[in-house]
Amino acid sequence: MNINAKPARRFANHVNGQDQDGRQGETFESINPTTGAAFGRFVESSPADVDAAVQAARAAFDGPWRKLSPTRRGRLLMRWGDLIADNAEKIATIETEQNGKLIAEMRIQARLVQDWLYYFGGLADKIEGRVVPLDRTSVLNYTVNEPLGVVAAIIPWNSPTFLTIMTVAPALAAGNTVVIKPSEVTSASAIELARLAEQAGIPAGVINVVTGGRAAGEALVDHPAVAKVSFTGSDGAGRAIAARAGQRLVSCMLELGGKSANIVFDDADLDQVEAGVLAGIFAAAGQTCIAGSRAYFQKGIYDRLVGRLIERANKIKLGDPLKADTQMGPVATAAQLAKDESMVARAVEDGAKVLVGGQRRRVEGLDDGFFYAPTILGNTKPDAFIMQNEVFGPVLCVTPFESEEEVLALANGTRFGLAAGLWTADLRRAHLMARGLQAGTVWINTYRAMAFNSPFGGFKNSGIGRLNGAEAIQSFLQTKSVWCELSRDVQDPFVLKA
Ligand code: NAD
Secondary structure, three states: OOOOOOOOEEOOEEEOOEEEOOOOOOEEEEEOOOOOOEEEEEEOOOHHHHHHHHHHHHHHHHOHHHHOOHHHHHHHHHHHHHHHHHOHHHHHHHHHHHHOOOHHHHHHHHHHHHHHHHHHHHHHHHOOOOEEOOOOOOEEEEEEEEEOOEEEEEOOOOOHHHHHHHHHHHHHHOOOEEEEEOOOOOOHHHHHHHHHHHHOOOOOOOEEEOOOOHHHHHHHHHOOOEEEEEEEOOHHHHHHHHHHHHHOOOEEEEEOOOOOEEEEOOOOOHHHHHHHHHHHHOHHHHOOOOOOOEEEEEHHHHHHHHHHHHHHHHHOOEOOOOOOOOOEOOOOOHHHHHHHHHHHHHHHHOOOEEEEOOOEOOOOOOOOOOOEOOEEEEOOOOOOHHHHOOOOOOEEEEEEEOOHHHHHHHHOOOOEEOEEEEEOOOHHHHHHHHHHOOOOEEEEOOOOOOOOOOOEOOEEOOEEOOEOHHHHHHOOEEEEEEEEEOOOOOOOOOOOOO
């Protein structure tokens, strides 16, 4: 037992500006993956709890939020961004204590969301309709882009604040209200964000948080007053959610998993490549949707580059993610650790060769932490399970290739299409490859970059819709076409005019 362990904290739902315990009294505990000790106890929300949150969001939508001018709505989002940035250290710490990712990364994300709230706050009063030049010149026809109502935001654990703001910033800027269902692994920061929103002046009920697992998520998707579901998470859950929402004829935005290719040509700058490939997979212990988990190296540099990566992987310092000198923390849950182990074991059965890692790691003083060694596998066949399914752990598969055509076919040979990286000094080749890659984001001579004003989302099974950029706002609006006859002519329905 860790005698320094803090007592587990208790958290309530945040509904209509207030803490709300669950109506049925059920709770669940989340675990700190670094220590294996309890982090906190949260409400396991029932359908009645979810209903209270959706009702509050609907009342805020019909009431104070709708009455605000778009400019004022935008300003409030910006002020919220300022408060989140001011509280970045606190938010980052509770996230690291729940998902085990490096404090430096969580801190950057908690600070960066201010830019997202400024950008989308700035767009709030730039949502315009248009006048349509109809053939019937006596009619004035114009469009109005209206908010949908209550948006459900279902969020995963890997970057909780960042992904929450990526979703709710455009939804709120468009004039909707939201109910957030954070992951059961990382529920605490969403509650903190909602509190800060009200301190910033955003009316109570505009942002509500219900905690819980899959059942709470399902109750939210099923709720008749939820007008849109925005889901970020695994492709399996995304399918289930889209099917459920489809039963109610409600649209879904889906940001799902990936099996992204990172392609290196012989002429690339190997120092840059080494940093990019490592950042693509071992930063965040591979727990990022855009992980560059399939690497393809051209034959001329394959051996040299693999050798360099093995050397670097061996030196990565695993440890407490709250410490500044730690380079990789634990994986987030015991289930994720078991998944890393079983997927590597299956890959080996399928013929893969473990080049480095391939097992759990014991970290001095953190015996109960969920640590997995940075792992590189060679000889993985294109159709092997590990090459076709997301591990979401620090596992890189490396494959040699010869030609552009060959690597394009290999890179595109999965059901996913979230992102891809390519490294080359040849401009023509870079852009031809970018054109051929089936992915929502293509990085040339960089990896794992993202910005508030550049659209992000998946091709194929990696998602539907886009977050970030002006496109994101459109996902949370519906268009109304208004027709107004200006002439006083009588249009007899039984007398057809040519
Ligand atoms: P997950 O799919 O298990 O859970 C995500 C969220 O959905 C959680 O809040 C969970 O409680 C809820 N949920 C799960 N099943 C549900 C159901 N049937 N109905 C309603 N709600 C349900 O994912 P995770 O393990 O938390 O996160 C990891 C996954 O998220 C990875 O696949 C990763 O690639 C993906 N991800 C995608 C993006 C992106 O932008 N494309 C970003 C980050 C993570």
